[in-house]
Amino acid sequence: MIKKEKDQNLIIFTHPIIKIKKTIGQKAADNLTKFIGSWKFLVIFGGILIIWIIVNTTLIISKKWDPYPFILLNLVLSCLTAIQAPIILMSQNREAEKERLKLQYDYELNKKSEKEIEEIKKQLNRIERKLN
Numbered sequence: 001m002i003k004k005e006k007d008q009n010l011i012i013f014t015h016p017i018i019k020i021k022k023t024i025g026q027k028a029a030d031n032l033t034k035f036i037g038s039w040k041f042l043v044i045f046g047g048i049l050i051i052w053i054i055v056n057t058t059l060i061i062s063k064k065w066d067p068y069p070f071i072l073l074n075l076v077l078s079c080l081t082a083i084q085a086p087i088i089l090m091s092q093n094r095e096a097e098k099e100r101l102k103l104q105y106d107y108e109l110n111k112k113s114e115k116e117i118e119e120i121k122k123q124l125n126r127i128e129r130k131l132n
Helices: 024-036 039-057 071-131
Strands: 003-007 010-014
Touching: 024 039, 024 071, 039 071
Parallel strands: none
Antiparallel strands: 003 010
16 A cells, blocks of 8 residues: 655655646646745746836836836736636645545554554463463
8 A cells, every 4th residue: 555665765655645647737736836936936026026117117218118106017916916826726725635635544544553453462462361
């Protein structure tokens, strides 16, 4: 049931739950969530916001497409948030479901182990009675 994998000096126990196949949409949501939650994304996105504000507040170009108070920028950020939020929630829900399945698997494994330990104790008690 539990697969052991050797990784240098470590033994890693792999749950069968981890091997559940993901759909293309699930993989995309997980990858997007991983990228959105990284420093790389924050730095890139912060840079884009700073450039947007600088370009639209200085006289570098004669026609500013989004002057202060940056209404277009607010619209873009709102749309981005509206798209990102459900994708992040889908990824989190999938992780929660995977965690729930792992906990259920662990619980069932613990119950089985407990029964086996009880059987071993009974056998040891029988052996002890026979020896005395």
